[in-house]
Structure formats: structure tokens, C-alpha cells
Amino acid sequence: DVKVTQSSRYLVKRTGEKVFLECVQDMDHENMFWYRQDPGLGLRLIYFSYDVKMKEKGDIPEGYSVSREKKERFSLILESASTNQTSMYLCASSEGQSETQYFGPGTRLLVL
């Protein structure tokens, strides 16, 4: 079975802090994704990557950056956390860009 893990289930940070969210998948998938999920808004794509060192902006990339130095690892970075980035963050991976996505358990981030 595909396993996607995220570094933290819950995280509390202060405004202005730099935040790293890490995601690791064990199925050698080319594609990895970062979403945020907010009530009433569903899942919104922040960034995705279709290969090592490649990245593409999603629908809401502002305030975020990503890093993919190794195929199995995709990191989401909040350079200077703000309260409006309080959310549930979900990482996913897939073999093809529009094929089945396998999700991690999510990181619930609270920015104070």
C-alpha cells in the first residue's frame, strides 16, 4: 500500500515564524501535491511537483514556497507565517498527474 506521511499532525506557530511542513511518500511517485483545506472552501491546491527540483504554482501559492530535492520528499515552507494561514494542510502523491492521489493524514496548523 502507498504510504504518505506528514511530519506533524498538529503544529502551533507564532506570526512571523518560518514554518516547514514535510511530506514523504514511499511509492516512487513522480507527482506530489500540497493542498490546504478550509471549511466551506474544500481543498485548494497550493503547489505541485511533477519531478525532482520541479515545481508548479497551484491556485493559491502566495505566501508559500516548496522544495523537492529528493523524489520521495516534498516540503511546504511558510516564509513568514500569518494568522490567515491557519488551516489543515494535506500532502498527496500520484503516479500520473491526474490519476489517483494518495493523501497523508494532514497537518493542522494554528498560527497565533
Add this chain to the structure above:
Amino acid sequence: SQQGEEDPQALSIQEGENATMNCSYKTSINNLQWYRQNSGRGLVHLILIRSNEREKHSGRLRVTLDTSKKSSSLLITASRAADTASYFCATDPRNTDKLIFGTGTRLQVFP
């Protein structure tokens, strides 16, 4: 606006009843997928139906796709309390290389 819109937003039923959720979308697609999310967890893939398919089954799940109406339905038969979750449709529009998720249907199954 959302590519996929689920209907209803919330649904409450008794165990043993069937649950039907609908998804409408706006543009032509390559495939449509349904996912389930238990409270506070990640999404789990349920089923994928391609644009040239009309119906697909997986256990107690039945998915239909009507590309002329740009809509899909997910039917869960003989529901169980463990089916309580949010259900999302995700579409793969032909002019993009990513999935677009709807806002979900919250299903509550009472024992």
C-alpha cells in the same frame, strides 16, 4: 468558482438505508474521482471513472457519470455507521494537469 459542486452539502440517514450524493462540474473532463475523508484525517480514494465510462461498481459503492449533463452520482448501499464521513468528487479537466476538488458532502449515518 468550483469545478465540482457536491449536492447535498449534508445528508443524515439511518443504518441500512442508501445514500446518494451528486457532483456537477463545468468543463469537459478526462476522469472523475470520488474520495472519502474521515473527520480530521486525509482523503482516501474510493473510485475513478473515466469519461468514456457510464457506471462503475466497487463493493457497496456505485458511481455513475453522465458527461452530457456534466454530473456524477455516488451511491452507497446498505450504509453503516462507519460510512460517516465527508465525500468529495474531484475532476480532471481536459485543459489542465491537476485535479479540482469540490467542497464535499457530509454524510452522517445513525446506528
